[in-house]
Amino acid sequence: MKWTLSKSRILSFLQCSKRLYLEVHHRNLIKYSSHSEAAFRIGDEVGETARKVLMPGGILIEYDRGLRKAVETTNNFLNDLFDITLYEATLQTHNTQIRADLLNKDKDCIHVVEVKSSTGIKEIYLVDSAIQYSVMAGAGFTPAKISLAHINNKFVYQGDSNYNDLFKVVDLTSEISERAEQVPDWIEAANKTIAGDLPRIEVGEHCTKPYSCPFIKHCWKDIPVIEYPITKFPGLKKSKVTELIKIGYEDIRDIPDGLLGDTLQTRLNAYRTGKKLIPDELRNKLAQLKFPRYYLDFETIGFAVPKWSGTRPYEQLPFQWSCHVEDKSMAVSHTGFLDTSGNPPMQLFSEALINVLGDSGPIIVYSTFEKTVLRNLQERYPEYRESLQSIIDRLFDLFQPIKTHYFHRDLQGSYSIKNVLPTVVPDLKYSDLPDVKDGMMAQQAYLEIINVKTTQERKRSLTNSLSKYCEMDTFAMVKLIQNLSKKNE
Ligand code: SF4
Numbered sequence: 001m002k003w004t005l006s007k008s009r010i011l012s013f014l015q016c017s018k019r020l021y022l023e024v025h026h027r028n029l030i031k032y033s034s035h036s037e038a039a040f041r042i043g044d045e046v047g048e049t050a051r052k053v054l055m056p057g058g059i060l061i062e063y064d065r066g067l068r069k070a071v072e073t074t075n076n077f078l079n080d081l082f083d084i085t086l087y088e089a090t091l092q093t094h095n096t097q098i099r100a101d102l103l104n105k106d107k108d109c110i111h112v113v114e115v116k117s118s119t120g121i122k123e124i125y126l127v128d129s130a131i132q133y134s135v136m137a138g139a140g141f142t143p144a145k146i147s148l149a150h151i152n153n154k155f156v157y158q159g160d161s162n163y164n165d166l167f168k169v170v171d172l173t174s175e176i177s178e179r180a181e182q183v184p185d186w187i188e189a190a191n192k193t194i195a196g197d198l199p200r201i202e203v204g205e206h207c208t209k210p211y212s213c214p215f216i217k218h219c220w221k222d223i224p225v226i227e228y229p230i231t232k233f234p235g236l237k238k239s240k241v242t243e244l245i246k247i248g249y250e251d252i253r254d255i256p257d258g259l260l261g262d263t264l265q266t267r268l269n270a271y272r273t274g275k276k277l278i279p280d281e282l283r284n285k286l287a288q289l290k291f292p293r294y295y296l297d298f299e300t301i302g303f304a305v306p307k308w309s310g311t312r313p314y315e316q317l318p319f320q321w322s323c324h325v326e327d328k329s330m331a332v333s334h335t336g337f338l339d340t341s342g343n344p345p346m347q348l349f350s351e352a353l354i355n356v357l358g359d360s361g362p363i364i365v366y367s368t369f370e371k372t373v374l375r376n377l378q379e380r381y382p383e384y385r386e387s388l389q390s391i392i393d394r395l396f397d398l399f400q401p402i403k404t405h406y407f408h409r410d411l412q413g414s415y416s417i418k419n420v421l422p423t424v425v426p427d428l429k430y431s432d433l434p435d436v437k438d439g440m441m442a443q444q445a446y447l448e449i450i451n452v453k454t455t456q457e458r459k460r461s462l463t464n465s466l467s468k469y470c471e472m473d474t475f476a477m478v479k480l481i482q483n484l485s486k487k488n489e
Contacts, residue, residue, distance in 0.1 A: 030214040074086065098132050
């Protein structure tokens, strides 16, 4: 055989045989999403920390001289009489190899720990460990114990690089035995797939479960697009969706009149005409908002491995806010806060926010996220509890009335502000922003800014992009309310 199987290739096969085939024969088609790339980076950081915390002082099995050398080195260490800890121990049986994140050999007993950056155990991890176990057993080094280390989200970092309680280690040995018995069959079937022709697999839910497939762009490009699929009809119950699809309707506009209730029939008409629906109830509700109106948006960062003392893994910590203020004459001014020092930004964030929001007037946000962040800040800084509470009491979540009342067919079932904005204010576009165009990009930009290796010029450019992005979020709300509350819209 000209190819080698690995744990990740077997997992690819279990997700979709076509994925495995493409990974082996058409690697040039691989396109990882920005979410996947961010997940890889987090995985690397978590893996590094796990080495130091769970099995310090180990030897890294390098891969730069190829698989054969890595396997040979691992075998030599494991056949030695000495106890040892290895990182990325590489073992092979027939044409299948695995790399163990952490391996400890103590008096001939081998303990393997797989490290994950999630905060719990998922079914796929049991499969993952079963493959690990089976291949190691085939290579002559059956682990006495195989465990999974995942992030302990109750952990509170106390500083001094003390991450001793960051991980929860769970023994999976007894849980994986049944799955491990199936591994030889999976290997055989995976090899057959690679040796055969391109499997004919339709796209479907499996393209994103359990992992986002890197061939989505390739496989989905020729799928005929249904312009307004029934599955995205807001308010249409799942059972009705299934019923209509069974009858043969795929595009919402083809649903015959008379099958839906009044509200959905009105929306069905709007699908056909392309007109937006702005009921008076929505206009009035928005028009009644008092002045001054404050429009507020936060950007946050969550570290898998906490960086700042007193914080938890993945806790969303605010580093930026944007606020537009609109007075009675509809004059709008803007203020923003962005801490790029790399120090904990939460306290300065809170103080600056309290100073800018005045004592009265609605504070308009576009989700419940800001409320959650403010509550967390109350916990963190009891001295600001009251001031933050008065901010919470003034919040007006614009998302709710828009979701309940507003409708345009181009929303495609999603009421995110990035979807709603172009249907109401077509000239205002997130796509025109430089570098940072969504929340994920904002987090990546922030991480790059606080990285000491980033050049000053790059930091300046990213800081500018971040400021513009957050400002856009609040300006978008200003324009949404101005337009949706107009009498003649
Ligand atoms: S995109 Fe879907 S169908 Fe294509 S290889 Fe991936 S999982 Fe299979």
